[in-house]
Amino acid sequence: MDIERQFEAAFSSITLDNGQPLVSVEPEIVHGCVVNNDFAKITLILPEDSPLRGSLPAQIEAEIKKVEQIERVAIEVLAAPPENNQSSQSQPAQPAQAAPQQPQRTAYLQNYEAVIAVASGKGGVGKSTVSVNLALALTQKGYKVSLFDADIYGPSLPIMTGRRGEKPSVSENRLIPLESFGMHTLSIGNLVEENDAVIWRGPMVHQALEQLLRDTNWPGGDFMIIDLPPGTGDAQLSLSQLCEFTGAIIVSTPQDVALIDAVKAAQMFSKVEIDILGIVENMSFFTCPKCGEETPIFSRHGAEEACKKLEAPFLGAIPIELQVRVGGDEGKPLMASNLDSPATTAFKNIADNLVKVLEGE
Numbered sequence: 001m002d003i004e005r006q007f008e009a010a011f012s013s014i015t016l017d018n019g020q021p022l023v024s025v026e027p028e029i030v031h032g033c034v035v036n037n038d039f040a041k042i043t044l045i046l047p048e049d050s051p052l053r054g055s056l057p058a059q060i061e062a063e064i065k066k067v068e069q070i071e072r073v074a075i076e077v078l079a080a081p082p083e084n085n086q087s088s089q090s091q092p093a094q095p096a097q098a099a100p101q102q103p104q105r106t107a108y109l110q111n112y113e114a115v116i117a118v119a120s121g122k123g124g125v126g127k128s129t130v131s132v133n134l135a136l137a138l139t140q141k142g143y144k145v146s147l148f149d150a151d152i153y154g155p156s157l158p159i160m161t162g163r164r165g166e167k168p169s170v171s172e173n174r175l176i177p178l179e180s181f182g183m184h185t186l187s188i189g190n191l192v193e194e195n196d197a198v199i200w201r202g203p204m205v206h207q208a209l210e211q212l213l214r215d216t217n218w219p220g221g222d223f224m225i226i227d228l229p230p231g232t233g234d235a236q237l238s239l240s241q242l243c244e245f246t247g248a249i250i251v252s253t254p255q256d257v258a259l260i261d262a263v264k265a266a267q268m269f270s271k272v273e274i275d276i277l278g279i280v281e282n283m284s285f286f287t288c289p290k291c292g293e294e295t296p297i298f299s300r301h302g303a304e305e306a307c308k309k310l311e312a313p314f315l316g317a318i319p320i321e322l323q324v325r326v327g328g329d330e331g332k333p334l335m336a337s338n339l340d341s342p343a344t345t346a347f348k349n350i351a352d353n354l355v356k357v358l359e360g361e
């Protein structure tokens with residue numbers, strides 16, 4: 001069965017608790033449906049007080065996941081159809097195009113010159129460390145920078161910037177980002193209790209991210225740096241629909257296991273037409289503080305090789321340094337510490353290289 005029919009069948013099989021078929025409800029609940037490879041985004045229109053908001057999204061998600069090629073589903077629930085009708089891509093009667101469509105971009109964050117995702121295939125390779133310190137290096141060069149922690153499963157920005165437990169203020173129903181080290185920052189970790197976020201499912205992740213973009217007074221500026229969770233899951237795909245990325249930076253350690261995942265992450269971004277701005281090799285080597293000898297703990301130069309394969313720029317290598325880890329744990333990032341070390345030089349160079357890539361040099 002072709003994908004259009006599978007979508008039709010999936011929507012037609014859904015009945016509400018009162019036995020009414022979903023597709024016969026007036027006004028229409030399913031407002032739009034976008035398919036991009038194995039990802040489907042469904043937009044529902046349900047009034048704020050509708051009891052269907054509780055169970056219907058999960059019911060639809062379960063049915064749509066039965067469609068052969070669909071592995072990931074994001075459900076957006078709006079109280080009313082968007083005025084400019086941007087997401088009325090197709091109607092439930094003819095839901096998905098057989099050929100994968102380009103995602104419709106709602107394009108939040110348009111008040112930034114560059115919106116940059118910091119991503120990795122593997123966890124724990126230093127995305128958050130790179131996001132914070134690169135954002136600071138750019139701030140120190142005079143750019144106006146915001147930093148958004150989109151790691152909905154394990155937000156680390158509040159700890160890394162010393163803002164753990166702090167809630168952003170709210171003005172006219174909009175969140176006001178925190179100000180840390182000359183940047184505007186916000187993390188889901190500033191909004192929910194620690195450990196709550198880890199149990200979130202796809203649609204909730206999408207809604208949470210959309211809220212953080214839509215309902216926050218992001219001030220705009222030169223750079224919006226977005227720290228992503230590891231891998232190629234719901235958050236990455238949701239964000240690729242929600243904002244127009246200038247591109248992604250992939251962070252990897254030099255080991256093969258990390259690099260294989262880094263390549264996968266890069267390929268995922270290419271699929272959703274997001275440019276790879278470059279790869280950063282983190283934990284490249286350790287310099288003995290006593291004798292100065294360099295030890296390539298996780299091997300070395302692997303990321304440069306991966307760059308050749310992906311035809312992506314190599315942005316730079318960051319050594320393992322005690323102060324990088326201590327700065328992260330103590331809420332005062334290395335780049336805010338006025339230290340002069342190989343890692344601070346590395347972050348400055350990466351910021352320069354990024355600017356060059358963006359200027360097309």
Ligand SMILES: Nc1ncnc2c1ncn2[C@@H]1O[C@H](COP(=O)(O)OP(=O)(O)OP(=O)(O)O)[C@@H](O)[C@H]1O
Pocket residue numbers: 120122123124125126127128129130151154156228229230282283318319320321322324325326328329343
């Ligand atoms: N260059 C470095 N030198 C020393 N420690 C580092 C370096 N880079 C990262 N670390 C430390 O490694 C740990 C993991 O880093 P980080 O949290 O930035 O990774 P991540 O990729 O964001 O992880 P996750 O996938 O969990 O989000 C942290 O304790 C951090 O301080």
Ligand SMILES: [Mg+2]
Pocket residue numbers: 127128129151154156227228
């Ligand atoms: Mg992280």
